[in-house]
Amino acid sequence: MEDTPNLARLFNTLDRxxxxxxxxxxxxxxxxxxAEQRALPWIANRLHGRxxxxxxxxxxxxxxxxxxVALTLMIPILIEPSLxxxxxxxxxxxxxxxxxxxxxxxxxIAGVVSAFEQPYRPxxxxxxxxxxxxxxxxxxxxxxxxxxxxxxISIPHLKLWDSPVVNANNGSPxxxxxxxxxxxxxxxxxxxxxxxxxxxxxxxxxxxxxxVQVLSEEHEWGSLYRIRAYPLDPRQQFRFITDxxxxxxxxxxxxxxxxxxxTSSPQPPALRDGVVQPPPKE
Amino acid sequence: MNDAKPTxxxxxxxxxxxxxxxxxxxxxxxxxxxxxSQPAALQRRWKALTRLLRGRDARAQRARDEAKLSxxxxxxxxxxxxxxxxxxxxxxxxxxxxxxxxxxDRPTVRFLVGQPHAGHAAILAHWxxxxxxxxxxxxTEAQILSADSRWIDExxxxxxxxxxxxxxxxxxxxxxNGLDLVRGFLQAAMSGALxxxxxxxxxxxxxxxxxxxxxxxxxxxxLQAFDGPALAQLLSRLPAxxxxxxxxxxxxxxxxxxxxxDAGSAHxxxxxxxxxxxxxxxxxxxxxxxxxxxxxxRAEPGPDSAxxxxxxxxxxxxxxxxxxxxxxxxxxxxxxxxxxxEDELFVLHAVLLHDGLSAALxxxxxxxxxxxxxxxxxxxxxxxLVEQASDLRWRVAxxxxxxxxxxxxxxxxxxxxx
Numbered sequence: 001m002e003d004t005p006n007l008a009r010l011f012n013t014l015d016r017x018x019x020x021x022x023x024x025x026x027x028x029x030x031x032x033x034x035a036e037q038r039a040l041p042w043i044a045n046r047l048h049g050r051x052x053x054x055x056x057x058x059x060x061x062x063x064x065x066x067x068x069v070a071l072t073l074m075i076p077i078l079i080e081p082s083l084x085x086x087x088x089x090x091x092x093x094x095x096x097x098x099x100x101x102x103x104x105x106x107x108x109i110a111g112v113v114s115a116f117e118q119p120y121r122p123x124x125x126x127x128x129x130x131x132x133x134x135x136x137x138x139x140x141x142x143x144x145x146x147x148x149x150x151x152x153i154s155i156p157h158l159k160l161w162d163s164p165v166v167n168a169n170n171g172s173p174x175x176x177x178x179x180x181x182x183x184x185x186x187x188x189x190x191x192x193x194x195x196x197x198x199x200x201x202x203x204x205x206x207x208x209x210x211x212v213q214v215l216s217e218e219h220e221w222g223s224l225y226r227i228r229a230y231p232l233d234p235r236q237q238f239r240f241i242t243d244x245x246x247x248x249x250x251x252x253x254x255x256x257x258x259x260x261x262x263t264s265s266p267q268p269p270a271l272r273d274g275v276v277q278p279p280p281k282e
Numbered sequence: 283m284n285d286a287k288p289t290x291x292x293x294x295x296x297x298x299x300x301x302x303x304x305x306x307x308x309x310x311x312x313x314x315x316x317x318x319s320q321p322a323a324l325q326r327r328w329k330a331l332t333r334l335l336r337g338r339d340a341r342a343q344r345a346r347d348e349a350k351l352s353x354x355x356x357x358x359x360x361x362x363x364x365x366x367x368x369x370x371x372x373x374x375x376x377x378x379x380x381x382x383x384x385x386x387d388r389p390t391v392r393f394l395v396g397q398p399h400a401g402h403a404a405i406l407a408h409w410x411x412x413x414x415x416x417x418x419x420x421x422t423e424a425q426i427l428s429a430d431s432r433w434i435d436e437x438x439x440x441x442x443x444x445x446x447x448x449x450x451x452x453x454x455x456x457x458x459n460g461l462d463l464v465r466g467f468l469q470a471a472m473s474g475a476l477x478x479x480x481x482x483x484x485x486x487x488x489x490x491x492x493x494x495x496x497x498x499x500x501x502x503x504x505l506q507a508f509d510g511p512a513l514a515q516l517l518s519r520l521p522a523x524x525x526x527x528x529x530x531x532x533x534x535x536x537x538x539x540x541x542x543x544d545a546g547s548a549h550x551x552x553x554x555x556x557x558x559x560x561x562x563x564x565x566x567x568x569x570x571x572x573x574x575x576x577x578x579x580r581a582e583p584g585p586d587s588a589x590x591x592x593x594x595x596x597x598x599x600x601x602x603x604x605x606x607x608x609x610x611x612x613x614x615x616x617x618x619x620x621x622x623x624e625d626e627l628f629v630l631h632a633v634l635l636h637d638g639l640s641a642a643l644x645x646x647x648x649x650x651x652x653x654x655x656x657x658x659x660x661x662x663x664x665x666x667l668v669e670q671a672s673d674l675r676w677r678v679a680x681x682x683x684x685x686x687x688x689x690x691x692x693x694x695x696x697x698x699x700x
Contacts, residue, residue, distance in 0.1 A: 208696045
C-alpha cells in the first residue's frame, strides 16, 4: 500500500504548461524525424556514387539523435531525474518489456546497435536469411529491403543477434559482380581468359577504378570461368551480369569453346555468395 | 618550318615566339586548368545545386539590355569569329617535338593528345604538310572487328618515315572484338617496326586505351589549357579589312579584347573576368571556347539587323568602322537534367570515347536495341546535346560538352584527364 504513493511521487505534477511542452517536443521530434527521413533520401536519389550512399547512411543515426534529444528533453518534465527515480522507472519499463514485448524490445535495441555498428545502411545491398536486396529504409524495429523482383521485405533487427548479415558493398558505391560461364574443357584457356577480360573492359557498365579479374576452375564436368568486375552503380549489377554473360558466351563461342548448359540451377550464379554450384550430374 | 607568323602571337614586338604564343604544348600530366574567380565558381555551383533540386535547368536571369540585343547572322559571325587557324599550333607542336629528347636505340613514337573539338587531327594535318610526313589511314570498322592484321602488316613494310596517324580513336571500337587491332598497331609502333612517327589521339580514347593497353612512359603532348589572356590572344584574330571592332561586355560595358586593330593589346585585357570565366567553363579547351564565343556575340538591334539576318551584308559581312559588338555574359548551353537516364549517358559516353559514332555502329557497342538508340539520339539532338555530322557520325555538341563531361564524371564514368 505504501508503494503506490511512492510510485506516484516519482512523476512530477503535470500542469497545463508541462503537457503543452511535452506535446510540443513530441510533435517537433516527430516532424523532424519524418522530414529527415523524406528529405535526405529525396536529395540522395538525385545524387550518384558515394554522395548518395553517404547521405542515405546518415538517415538512421540522425533519426536516433532526434529521438535521444527528444527523450532527454521530455524525461525531466515527467520525473525528477534523480538516480533513484531513474532506476525505478527504467526497472519498471524493463520488466514490462522483458515479459510482454521481448522480441519487440530486442528489435528496438538491435536497431540502436545497428545505428552504431552499421552492418547495413540505406543504399547497401545485403542478404539476410536468404533474402537479397537493396536497403531502402532502416527503421527503429526493422530494416526494409527491395529485392531484384521488386518485393519489399521487412526484416526485424533482432536477426542481427543470430543471423549472418552479408553486405555486398558495405556503404560504398563499389559492388563486385560475378558472371559465371561454363564451357567444355577442350579449348584454349589463355585465349579464353583474354577474350573474357576484353568482354569486361568493353562493357558500358564497367567501373574502371576497380580491378577486372577472370578466374578459371576445372571441374570434372568441365571448365568454369568467372568474370569479376564492378559496375558503375550497385543498382546496375543485374544488368551488368547479364551483359557480361551474354557477350562472354559469344566470345567463348567464337573461340570454339563449346558451352555447357547446366540442366537446372536453383539460383542465378551471381546470387550465390560467390559459391558456384556445379551442374548436377546426370 | 614555314615562315607564316602565328596569328595569335603578340605583334609589334621582337619577342621569342615560343614565349609569346598562346599555343603551348605540355605533357598531359602538366595540364593546368584555368583558375576561375571565386564568385564565378560559387555562382556555377549554385546553378548546379538549383538544377539538382529543381530537376531542370534553372534559367539564368538576363540583364535587360542584354535581352534587347540580337544575335548575329552567320555571315557576320564567320567574319567576326572565323574558325581557329591550327597552323600556329602545328608550329608550336613541331617546336615541342624538337625540344623532346630522342633515343638512339629505336625510332621514337610520340603522341599528341587532344580534347574534343580542340583540333588535334587538324594540328597533325598541318604538321604533316610542314615536315612531309606520310599519313596512315585508320582501318575500316570491318577490319577492326575482324582484327585484320594485314592493315598493320601493310604499314610495317611500306611506310615512310616520319609517319603520322592523326586519329587513333578511329582504330578501335569498344567491342569485345574491337581492341586487338589497336593493340597490335601500338605494339608495332612502340617496338619501332613502323619507324619514327606521331600518333594523334582524342583525350577520351586516350583515357580508355590507357586502361586496356597501358602505355607507361610514352612521350605524349597536349595543348596547354587556354586561360583568360591566352583566350584573348586567340579571339583577337580578325581577317584583313576588319578594323576597329570593339568586343564589349554586355554586362559591364568593358572592352574584352581591346581594339582589334592592335591585336597585341588583347594581352592587356586578358584578365577580364568574362574571359577568365569562359576559360574556366571550357576547362581551357580553345575549340569549345570558340564555339561559346560565337554564341555570345550580339549586336544592337537596328535598321540593318533585319537586312543582315535575311540576306547577309552586301559587302560580305564587313563590320562598319568603329563598330561595337556586344558579348553576352551568360553561357547559353544545353545542360543535362539531373534525372537523365542511364541509357542516355551510355550513348553520350560511347560517342565521346570514339569521337563520334554512327547509329548503326552504336547498336554493336551498346546493350540497347536499334529502335531505342534512334529514339535516344533524337531526344538528345532535340535537347542540343548531340549533333550529326556530314559523315553521319553523332558527336556531342560543342556547347554541351562541359555539362556532358560533368554529368558523366558525377556518375563515375571514365572521363578524360583534362
